[in-house]
Amino acid sequence: MTLPGEWEMVVGLEVHTELLTKSKLFCGCENHFGSEPNTNVCPVCLGLPGSLPVLNREAVEFAMRIGLALHCRIAPSTFHRKNYFYPDQSKDYQISQYDLPINSSGYLDLPDGTTVTIERAHMEEDTGKSTHLGGSGRLAGAESSLVDYNRCGVPLVEIVSGPDIRSSAQARAYAAELRGILIATGASDGRLEEGSMRFDANVSVRRPGEPLGTRCEIKNLNSLRSLQRAIDYEALRQIQLIENGAVVRQETRHWDENLAETSTLRVKEDADDYRYFRDPDLVDLAPDQTWQDRVRAALPPMPAERRAAVLALFAAPSSAQRDAVEVVIDLGLDPYVHAVASASGDTTLALSRAANEVAANLKSVANLTVDAFVTIVAMEQRGELSATQAKTVLGAILVDGGDPHEIATALGFEQLSADSLGATVASLIEDHPDEWLRYRDGDDKLAQFFIGQVMKLTRGQANGKAVIGELQARR
Amino acid sequence: MSEAITREEVAKVARLARLRLSGDELDMFTEQLGQILEHARDMNALDLADVAPTAHPFGLTNVVREDVVEESLDRDTVLAMAPDARDQRFAVPRIQGEAP
Amino acid sequence: MKSAVDIAADVRSGASSAREELERTLGVIEARNAELNVFLHVDVDGARRAAQAIDERVARGEDVGALAGVPIAIKDNMCQVGIPTTCSSKILKGWRPPYDATVITKIVAAGAVPVGKTNLDEFAMGSSTENSAFGPTRNPLDPTRVPGGSSGGSAAAVAAEMTAISLGSDTGGSIRQPAALCGLVGVKPTYGLVSRYGLVAFASSLDQIGPFSKTVKDSAVLLEVIAGHDPRDSTSLPEPSPSLVAHVNDGVAGKRIGLVRELFEGADENVVTCVRAAADALRDAGADVVELSIPELALTLSAYYLIAPAEASSNLARFDGVRYGLRVKADDVTSMMEATRTAGFGAEVKRRIMLGTYALSAGYYDAYYGQALKVRTLTIEAFARAYAQVDLLLGATTPSVAFKFGDKTDDPMAMYLNDVFTIPTNLAGDPALSVPFGTADEGLPVGVQLLGPGRSEAQLFAAARVLEIADGRS
Structure with missing residues (x-):
């Protein structure tokens, strides 16, 4: 979307991601989405009198991984208390990093070449979850609320970008790239639909060269699509306000996906005074060089590097192949493609199978070993399996696992081994001497005749390319 | 610094602290807090620009626990403590306004 | 009465039994608690079961620990499974914790028998136990006077000979001051030596749990039991419990001890006389006692009365009527929280929450809380300089002996000044104890303070033991 006139939008994103630790940030309760309400709670995360927090080492390491992946400086940091009364917060303060975050001053390069600065990526605890009764089920209009503290104390990292983003598409690209990075670090599952990653967008508008305008914060966007639409809506709303002679009021806004509009959630009030101070129950966090080096050494390659590595397998990747590479990187399927390349297999075929058939069965991808994938591609490449058969075998393995050869045999596909296909073709040549002579004399169209005959005999399970191969071998 | 705290400031602090004060209590707290803050004048008179603050008596660092799941509390025990519980959750009256 | 050391020895040898010791304790409580208001809750059945179990273990020849069968009183701000824990506040009335404080786990593992929860100033904020929502505790030595506070109940339990030992908590003097006013030994350990897990927080960077007893050795035994690293408290020191009992009779020969002017000047003449006599006694035992001045200590009261309330204002936010304790009904959650907190907290707690909220709020943080943290740095550095010259410091514990009820309740500042000698060590994180030495004109005990x-x-x-002997108490 382009903005009217000379207007430019200025966007910064705050991204909250839950960390994939086994236990919560400050206690041993299970960090698990979807448990029965109030079953993952203990004196610490319930804020019972006398309880004390103890920091989870793995959460620190995930935070460091995120920081390193975003080229941040890791520095000695502290935990503060952000004091405000709210029922989903069991201590009526949130433990968060404030003026000394663990990660600061980093950046993220977008695929289009833009660099977005990362101001900080700090650790904090999540709040519980409220269910609203009465009204529409939303907070506004509800008569009472019910609180589940399972999520209270789940570790979060909040990644704050600089105000470097200039379009909603760029915001989306940033969010998608960041999501890929978070998944690659192992720190997050990137599941937007489960709320394990949430976006807040700070949006303001200005004419080029003007100072920054008053910004509004759109809270809790939970899909890339919502993020993009909400930013566009909000920028246009602000432009209209200003063009009509009104002023933009600094506030927090809510995006309604159904109405496709933002509305006031909360006006910044004088009463907002969080009285931040160092949490006296926690000590300084100052990862030394050895600890940082150990985390850095264990850091897998990030999406940008992996994207380049897959693209390098193709001399002149088509636009469709570029899209397929995005899918493969996004879903972490590039090891399959690289394995085929290492085995000198058909990378085009591998990319296609990975970006389509494997991607479609992502939930059970653990069933598919890299070796099995390499074998299936090789079988297809050699003509032992038709494209249809290869997809069938791949699908079967993604459901139950297993060995490609055994599954092909069990499905009756292995009769089409090179030998049996050769025998079939040989007998067809004998049965159709006229057609064979015309083909042998250079009429390539006759190949289709033989393929059709083979398909008839094999009930469609042969590989056309392999049939041509057999015919050519006998020409 | 350390001018006596005003009645309005006391009222604002009470709102922040979720305490409701009667008119008499406002007067009393304004006077008493004023006295205590007045006593802090000795401290405020010092130039401590070059002194680092101490939030903690001993400089321990990197105190962490391993990422191990421990047993949670029994839900019935937890909800039995609650002044009001429904549907396995803690019940509260209408919440005005979103969390910050 | 028998010391904890003697009770444990008798229980282990079979000369007495845990049950016998407990019944004696329950008898005294029965006789005197109505008058003195020491215990808010006595766990008669639980204590009898625990005593019985100890006796059975002794009969089987098991080693039941250093506190075998010793009845112990617990300040009611420490969590014990299933036992009401109120912090002497209406806001927690009826709350029964689902978990044990680490100190409870440790004393029980050492064979002690917790008999109940003692009265305190609400949330440990006070110096007289008059701020309890459940009525004041009376000083067993003179029931017209306060026992001190905030651990007044735990001090009174030992002074009334209900138990030989008890646990208190000390944020600005809440163990040492009542120990002095009740004629007991009371110890504020090094910050982090004893786990705070399960101690309902008042000011987290200052709070420490410590022992009360009549004898120095009993406090050493109890502290040895409760000290040591706890993985549930991030501020817990990393090392195991130190050896204390073995050094009780080490004496002070060759030690340099500094008598600190700022820690007794301005105290009542009676008190000053006892402090000087204590200095003489230490000198007689071979110590080199020098008088010195630490001018920075004059600033600590102001710093303390900003830091402690600031932390408290945040620590006490969780009492909001949502998850446990009192709820006063209202139509919306903000009104419910306000009504609950307004009805649930007493005046002193509100005063400190207000003060702390103000000290942390935008525009005032630097002038008050920030400045107080810097004074804390000065205090730590000043003590460090003193300890470069001397091994230990000596002063008064309190400016006066036990005062009458109502003497200071109308004037918060006068009450706060009562803590002027005890506060500095809390800010520094260093240990200090109060040991009785001499009596004032009214026949009331005076406590002197040793700091290290x-x-x-x-x-x-070791130094306290020298004074105990010189005072003719054993």
């Missing part, structure tokens, strides 16, 4: 650098508890006990 971090982890110097063994030396403090």
